[in-house]
Amino acid sequence: MKILNGAQLQLIDQLTIQRQGISSWELMERAALKAVEAMESDFGEGLQELPIVIICGKGNNGGDGLAIGRILGEQGYNVEVKLLHSENYSPDNLINQQKLGAKEMFTLDDDLKLPASGLLIDCLFGSGLHSELGISWVNIIRRINGFGGPVVSIDMPSGLLTDRLIDSGAPMVHADKVYTFQVPKLNLLLPAYGYAVGGFTVLDIGLDTQALDEAEGAYHYTVAEDVAGLLRPRSRFSHKGTFGHACLIGGSEGKMGAVVMSARASLRSGCGLLTAVVPQIGHPILQSTVPEAMLSVDSGKLQLEEFSNNGNFQAFGVGIGMGKGESTVRGFSKWMQDLKSQARIILDADALNILSEHADLLKFLPRQTILTPHPKELQRLIGEWSDDYEKIEMAKTFARAHGVILLIKGAHTAIIDEDGSCYFNSTGNPGMATGGSGDVLTGIICSLLAQGYVPLEAAKLGVFIHGLTADLAKEKFGEISMLPTDLIDFLPMAFEKLKPRSYLA
Ligand SMILES: NC(=O)C1=CN([C@@H]2O[C@H](COP(=O)(O)OP(=O)(O)OC[C@H]3O[C@@H](n4cnc5c(N)ncnc54)[C@H](OP(=O)(O)O)[C@@H]3O)[C@@H](O)[C@H]2O)[C@H](O)CC1
Ligand SMILES: [K+]
Helix, strand or coil: CECCCHHHHHHHHHHHHHHHCCCHHHHHHHHHHHHHHHHHHHHCCHHHHCCEEEEECCCHHHHHHHHHHHHHHHCCCCEEEEEECCCCCCHHHHHHHHHHCCCEEECCCCCCCCCCCCEEEEECCCCCCCCCCCHHHHHHHHHHHCCCCCEEEECCCCCCCCCCCCCCCCCCCCECEEEEECCCCHHHCCHHHHHHECCEEEECCCCCHHHHHHCCCCEEEECHHHHHCCCCCCCCCCCHHHHCEEEEECCECCCHHHHHHHHHHHHHCCCCEEEEEECHHHHHHHHHHCCCCEEEECCCCCECCCCCCCCCCCEEEECCCCCCCHHHHHHHHHHHHCCCCCCCEEECHHHHHHHHHCHHHHHHCCCCCEECCCHHHHHHHHCCCCCHHHHHHHHHHHHHHHCCEEEECCCCCEEECCCCCEEEECCCCHHHCCCCHHHHHHHHHHHHHHCCCCHHHHHHHHHHHHHHHHHHHHHHHHHHHCCHHHHHHCHHHHHHHHCCCCCCC
């Protein structure tokens, strides 16, 4: 799914109106109906009990609010609409004012009266905001943010631009939930504005698909439909050789669990064979916990030294639980220098930290190696940034300079390809913030690489599946108690969910 900005959406609106032979008011009505449906589904019967207050501005976002107010009122909800006084309402806003009838007018100087609790729907500004809000908006935004119940924003939290940097002190609605139309907007995905976006749902309002397909942009949001098609069916005549031999290299004293989790995640993700290269201390641990894995035991006792690399492996996953002791750094450097240029590799954890401290090794990375830093590891690799926009630009420059794929872990993990495209993930939840989640991800992606998925596909599919396991685990264990090992247990269900349905049951 593409991520688009306000100007692009305005153009696509126009094309939709022309090609579908509808009026702009009808499109607004569609959007309002979708928003009402989404609220009914999210709030359930509770919505009937709540006083609902809708705050509307002068543009089409306000027009949506007026339409939502009318629809909710017709359905018997307890709804109150407040409209900002203006000299220049948008035409569809005016039509919806007439259709609604009763509403309360207010100005920015008024001390807006709000119910003590209930639901507040914020329709002051949407994608038409052209710059951050000035001081005159502080009062109204403060009232909204101080509301005693949930605040939902239509399309955007009012005050947040779609895809440009904005001062964090600027007046901005802090939404518990955003219902955004047709496509996500970049600022809904960036950590910098996390405080204003409790969560968001994309509502399909049926904009012209050709116009959406043709819209240009480097930013994408990976949803199930984007990755389901990547998953390859298994032929009846396939055998273990068909699905590749993955090699995981890692582990050190006290950190063998990382390799165990990575190995189990690899096997559950479908590779045909798996070898783990571990220090001697890992031998009994791996053999007893992951009997399916073959072992190549290193000469190092407590940490890796030799990095023997004799097998015919289709993919390597390196760094999990590895540590960065002197002999490990030496062995890893040598291993890097001996790599074939077409090797498929994913590097994680200490492998990344070693690269940060030995930048001379970067030149040995085969093209399209996947690096999976969390924000701190990224900072060590590419340097400090001053904001999320600079971070993305610096990451793109790094990916281009070294011909690698950067996978920046976090809420909406971002995959940055060397051509500058950027893919934000849609699955996952804060329950994944436990040590070991990353080891599971490395195992999944290494397995997909071994099966012949090209690196960008393996990264997108792996990140999506990994997040999906967490969403499934959340239903059973909740965000607080879920563990990385639970993610592995939900891999079979996640793959099944994504698999294209067969016509024959
Ligand atoms: N395809 C869709 O997604 C659809 C979206 N819809 C809804 O329409 C809005 C976008 O509506 P638009 O009228 O373009 O914009 P807004 O309602 O967000 O706001 C426009 C008014 O805001 C004023 N403005 C802009 N920036 C500022 C600012 N910094 N300070 C003060 N005022 C500002 C601007 O006034 P100007 O006179 O300054 O130009 C506009 O009047 C979208 O978000 C959806 O909610 C459709 O309903 C259906 C299709
Ligand atoms: K809004």
